[in-house]
Amino acid sequence: MNPRLLKEVKSVRMLLGLVVLQGVLSGILIIFQAYDLADIVNRVYLDHQGFVHVEHTIWSLLVIIIARALLTLFGETGALSLATKIQARLRLQLSQRILDAGPLYVNREQTGELVNTVIKGVEDLEPYLARYIPQVAITGLVPTIILIEAFVKDWITGVILLVTIPLIPFFMILIGRQAESKTQKQWEMLSRLSAHFLDVLQGLTTLKLLGQSGHQAQGIERASDEFRRATMASLRIAFLSALVLEMLASLSMAMVAVGIGLRLIPGLISFQTSFFLLVLVPEFYLPWRMLGTRFHDGLNGMEAAKRIFQILDAPPLAESHGTVRLEDVDHPLVFDQVSFRYEDREQSAIEDIRAVVHPHERIAIVGPSGAGKSTLLSLVMGFAQPSQGTIRLGTISLQNLDLLWWRQQISFLTQNPYIFSGTLRDNLLMANPKASEDQLEYALEMSGAMEFVKMLPQGLDTYIDEKGRGLSGGQKQRLAMARAFLKDAPIVLMDEPTANLDPETESILWQYLEKLLENRTALVVAHRLSTARRLDKIWVMNQGRLVQQGTLRELETSHGLYHELTRAYRASSQEGLYAALSQHAKTL
Numbered sequence: 001m002n003p004r005l006l007k008e009v010k011s012v013r014m015l016l017g018l019v020v021l022q023g024v025l026s027g028i029l030i031i032f033q034a035y036d037l038a039d040i041v042n043r044v045y046l047d048h049q050g051f052v053h054v055e056h057t058i059w060s061l062l063v064i065i066i067a068r069a070l071l072t073l074f075g076e077t078g079a080l081s082l083a084t085k086i087q088a089r090l091r092l093q094l095s096q097r098i099l100d101a102g103p104l105y106v107n108r109e110q111t112g113e114l115v116n117t118v119i120k121g122v123e124d125l126e127p128y129l130a131r132y133i134p135q136v137a138i139t140g141l142v143p144t145i146i147l148i149e150a151f152v153k154d155w156i157t158g159v160i161l162l163v164t165i166p167l168i169p170f171f172m173i174l175i176g177r178q179a180e181s182k183t184q185k186q187w188e189m190l191s192r193l194s195a196h197f198l199d200v201l202q203g204l205t206t207l208k209l210l211g212q213s214g215h216q217a218q219g220i221e222r223a224s225d226e227f228r229r230a231t232m233a234s235l236r237i238a239f240l241s242a243l244v245l246e247m248l249a250s251l252s253m254a255m256v257a258v259g260i261g262l263r264l265i266p267g268l269i270s271f272q273t274s275f276f277l278l279v280l281v282p283e284f285y286l287p288w289r290m291l292g293t294r295f296h297d298g299l300n301g302m303e304a305a306k307r308i309f310q311i312l313d314a315p316p317l318a319e320s321h322g323t324v325r326l327e328d329v330d331h332p333l334v335f336d337q338v339s340f341r342y343e344d345r346e347q348s349a350i351e352d353i354r355a356v357v358h359p360h361e362r363i364a365i366v367g368p369s370g371a372g373k374s375t376l377l378s379l380v381m382g383f384a385q386p387s388q389g390t391i392r393l394g395t396i397s398l399q400n401l402d403l404l405w406w407r408q409q410i411s412f413l414t415q416n417p418y419i420f421s422g423t424l425r426d427n428l429l430m431a432n433p434k435a436s437e438d439q440l441e442y443a444l445e446m447s448g449a450m451e452f453v454k455m456l457p458q459g460l461d462t463y464i465d466e467k468g469r470g471l472s473g474g475q476k477q478r479l480a481m482a483r484a485f486l487k488d489a490p491i492v493l494m495d496e497p498t499a500n501l502d503p504e505t506e507s508i509l510w511q512y513l514e515k516l517l518e519n520r521t522a523l524v525v526a527h528r529l530s531t532a533r534r535l536d537k538i539w540v541m542n543q544g545r546l547v548q549q550g551t552l553r554e555l556e557t558s559h560g561l562y563h564e565l566t567r568a569y570r571a572s573s574q575e576g577l578y579a580a581l582s583q584h585a586k587t588l
C-alpha cells in the first residue's frame with residue numbers, strides 16, 4: 001500500500017479496527033451458523049426428531065442470521081465513514097496545497113489533469129479505502145479461524161484447505177501486477193482526456209477563429225477512444241482474475257467434497273461433521289474471492305493515490321514561512337543579485353537583477369516577450385523564491401516576512417482581471433471584507449466604475465457569472481481598480497492593465513490609475529511606451545537581465561538601448577519597439 005495513504009489510514013485506525021472486528025465477528029458467527037444448520041439437518045433427516053427438539057437451534061440460527069445482518073450494516077456504515085473521512089481530509093489538503101503553491105505551480109501543471117485528480121481521483125479512493133483495505137485484514141483473519149475449526153473437526157479437510165489456499169494469493173499477485181499497469185494506463189488516458197477537453201473549452205475562441213474546432217473534436221474522439229481501449233484492457237484483466245479465482249475456489253471445494261464423500265460412505269466421518277464442513281468450506285474461500293474483486297474495484301483508487309500524494313509531496317514552489325511583520329513598508333525594495341530559474345527550464349528566467357525601488361517610486365518595466373517581467377512580479381509577490389540572491393524590504397529578506405502580511409501590502413492589477421461568480425459587492429469586498437458602504441462608493445467613484453454599476457438593474461447586488469461574463473474588458477478593469485482602492489495597499493504591481501483596451505478607454509483609465517499610483521510604490525510592466533513615460537523610472541529588461549535603468553530623461557539622453565527603442569517606436573508600432581529591443585540586446 002502507498003505508505004502515505006497508510007499514514008492517512010492510521011489516523012482512523014479506531015474506525016478501521018471496528019470495521020475489521022465486525023468482519024471477524026461475522027466470520028466467527030458463520031461457524032456457529034454452519035454448526036446449527038448441520039445440527040438441524042442431522043436431527044430432522046437422520047434422527048427423525050420433531051420440531052420441538054430443534055426449536056432452540058432454529059431460534060439460535062435466526063439470532064445468528066439477524067446478528068450477521070446487523071454486523072454487515074454497521075460494517076458498511078463504518079467502512080464508508082472511514083473512507084469519507086480520509087477523502088474529505090485529502091480534498092482539503094489538495095486544495096490547500098494548490099492554493100498555497102500559487103499560480104506559478106498551477107501554470108506549470110495541466111489544469112484539467114489537476115481537476116481530474118482532485119475530483120475523480122479522490123472519489124476513486126472510496127472503494128479502495130472502504131472495501132479493499134478492511135477486506136485485506138478480514139482475509140487475513142477469517143479463513144485462519146475457519147482453518148483452525150476445520151482442523152479441530154477433521155484434520156484431512158484442514159490439510160486440503162491449507163494446501164490449496166496459497167494458490168489463490170499466488171495467482172492474485174500474478175494477475176494483480178498486470179492489472180496495476182493496465183489501470184495506470186487507464187488513469188493516464190482519463191487525465192489526458194480531461195486535460196484535452198479543458199484545453200479545448202478554454203481556447204474555444206482561438207480554435208474557432210483558426211478553423212480548428214473540427215480537428216480538436218477529432219482529438220477528443222481519439223483521446224476518448226484510447227481511454228475506452230485502456231478501460232476494456234483493465235476490465236478484461238478483472239474478468240480474468242474473477243474467473244481464475246472462481247475456478248481455483250471451486251476446484252478446492254470439490255477436492256474437500258470428494259475427500260469427505262469417500263469417507264462418509266464407509267462411515268469414517270459422521271454426517272453432521274461432513275455437512276458442517278461442506279457448509280463452512282465455501283466461507284473459507286469467500287474472503288479471498290472478495291479480496292480479488294475488491295482489489296480490482298480499488299485499483300483506480302490506488303493509481304489515484306499515487307498522483308494525489310505526488311501533488312501533496314511535491315517540493316513547494318517555495319512559499320516562504322517567515323513571520324516578520326513591519327510597522328510599515330516605507331523601506332526600499334532591494335533586488336540583490338536576484339536570479340530565478342523555473343524547475344523545468346535550463347535557462348534562468350531572471351538573471352542577476354540588481355536594483356532598488358525607493359518608497360513611493362513608480363517604476364515601469366519594459367522588455368520583449370519572455371524577458372522575465374511577469375516572473376519578476378511573481379517573485380515580489382512571493383509566489384516563488386529567487387534561486388539565487390535576495391529581495392529585501394529594507395534589511396529584511398522577503399523570505400523572512402510573513403507572506404500573508406506582505407501580500408496585504410500589495411495590490412496587483414493584471415491584463416485580465418478575474419471576476420468571480422457572485423455579486424459585484426462580493427467581488428469588491430474580497431479586497432476588504434470590512435469595507436463600509438461609503439468606502440465601496442468611494443472606490444467605485446475613484447475607479448470610474450460607478451457610472452456603469454449604477455446602470456445595472458440591481459447595482460452592486462447584480463450577480464455576475466463565472467469570469468465576469470457580461471462585463472466589458474474596461475468594466476472589469478475598473479472593478480479591479482476599485483478592488484485596489486478598497487484594499488488601499490501601499491505597493492501596487494501591474495501587468496499593464498490597459499494593454500488589451502482601445503486607446504480611448506486606455507487614456508480614460510489612466511486618469512484613474514494615476515490617482516491609484518499617487519503616493520504609492522509601484523512596479524508596472526509596460527507594454528506601451530506611452531505607459532512607461534508616465535512613471536518615474538524605467539527598467540529595461542531582456543533575456544532575464546536588467547539591461548538599463550534610469551529616469552525618462554536619463555534614458556533619452558544616454559545612447560543606450562532605450563534610445564534605440566524610442567526611435568523604433570516612433571518609426572513604427574509597438575511591435576517595432578520590441579523587435580528593436582531584441583535586436584539591440586543581441587548585439588550587447
Ligand SMILES: Nc1ncnc2c1ncn2[C@@H]1O[C@H](COP(=O)(O)OP(=O)(O)OP(=O)(O)O)[C@@H](O)[C@H]1O
Nearest residue numbers: 104107108342345349368369370371372373374375
Ligand atoms: N510557469 C512557467 N514555467 C516555466 N517557464 C516559465 C513559466 N512562466 C514563464 N516561463 C519562462 O520564463 C521566461 C520569462 O517569462 P515571463 O513570463 O516572466 O516573461 P515576460 O517578460 O513577462 O513575457 P510577456 O511580456 O510575454 O508576458 C520565459 O522564457 C518563459 O518561457
